[in-house]
Amino acid sequence: MDIHVCGYSYHTQGFYSQHKPGSASYLFRLQTEGSCEAKINGEKLLIKKGDLLMIHPEDHYELFVKEKVGSGDYYLICNDAWLDEWWSRSAKRTISHIGINETLISLWQNIIIEERRPSSSDNQMITSYLLRALCLSLERASTETSPAFSRPYSVTRMMRYIEEHALTTFKADDVAQHAGLSLSRSVHLFKSCVGKTMVEYAQEIRLSSAIDRMIYTNMTLEHIAIECGFGSYSYFCKVFKKKYGTAPGAYRRLRSNVVINDNQTDYS
Incomplete structure (x- = not known):
């Protein structure tokens, strides 16, 4: 280069x-x-x-x-x-x-x-x-930002803001201000274009980040809950069970066994 x-x-x-x-x-x-x-x-x-x-x-x-x-x-x-x-x-x-x-x-x-x-x-x-x-x-x-793009640029700005701040504390007002929209307009526009609320979009990012840490690190579940923006383990557990139908600890044990088995090499 x-x-x-x-x-x-x-x-x-x-x-x-x-x-x-x-x-x-x-x-x-x-x-x-x-x-x-x-x-x-x-x-x-x-x-x-x-x-x-x-x-x-x-x-x-x-x-x-x-x-x-x-x-x-x-x-x-x-x-x-x-x-x-x-x-x-x-x-x-x-x-x-x-x-x-x-x-x-x-x-x-x-x-x-x-x-x-x-x-x-x-x-x-x-x-x-x-x-x-x-x-x-x-x-x-x-x-x-092209006029021909499938969604308004203001929605993209909101998505990028949430992606960058999902693991920290932010408010819908912060997202709306970043996009230059009123709170009511931003909430309606985001849901209509993305198909989910800002909170739901942020939760998907938080859950994905939490799963990566559960599988590939030795961090405690309590630490993961805080680091991924859930605030507390109890809330993290509630959101996780609603999404995946099982508690984080059980999911972690299952996925960890899968990773271990996938990494084993047969030398026979």
């Missing part, structure tokens, strides 16, 4: 850059602060906070930051055979409004950190996988 440049920039003075066709490099840019203007294949665009640009090597791209107009962005210019294959798998939107996604920014920041390290086979491999994770995440964010 050949990364030419990856970083974050903030401009308060006039700035201009361009990406010419035939450069053999892909360009990714996420506007995180302020605004700027771009010209892509002859089309002028206003780039606002939360806008993602994905530029193909054959695209003509120009970026303009005006004097005294603050503009901050994460950027990445790179090329690789994997990128060629990934790009050709599906149509990519040149510009998408994906908002500010902390997971994406964290991936971007980790690539920046790895690029600063002295070159070695280890950090080159880490960078390669981080870049793939970033590209796939950008693609998903772009797809989910």
Whole structure:
């Protein structure tokens, strides 16, 4: 994976850059602060906070930051055979409004950190996988914010918020505020699009996380209940039995035996 440049920039003075066709490099840019203007294949665009640009090597791209107009962005210019294959798998939107996604920014920041390290086979491999994770995440964010996507973007934002906070304490108000909706509207919209309530969606994530810990760790059930967001073992047991028809302890013993048997090797 050949990364030419990856970083974050903030401009308060006039700035201009361009990406010419035939450069053999892909360009990714996420506007995180302020605004700027771009010209892509002859089309002028206003780039606002939360806008993602994905530029193909054959695209003509120009970026303009005006004097005294603050503009901050994460950027990445790179090329690789994997990128060629990934790009050709599906149509990519040149510009998408994906908002500010902390997971994406964290991936971007980790690539920046790895690029600063002295070159070695280890950090080159880490960078390669981080870049793939970033590209796939950008693609998903772009797809989910497309007008043609099967559910409203506000619902996707609610789902992502719940996925990120399911193992902690959160309120429906927090989810609604994250999506920019009223509480009543968010509750109705989530149920109609997802087919379950926010609590039910969070409980599925908590139960899945609890099962992983039950099978693959020696954590006590009480500890698992707290760590997975149930608050108490009694409540965890009630939710678990309702879902699976058996107590967590019995389920753990059964699944642990299955894992042990699956891992045994016959040397006869």
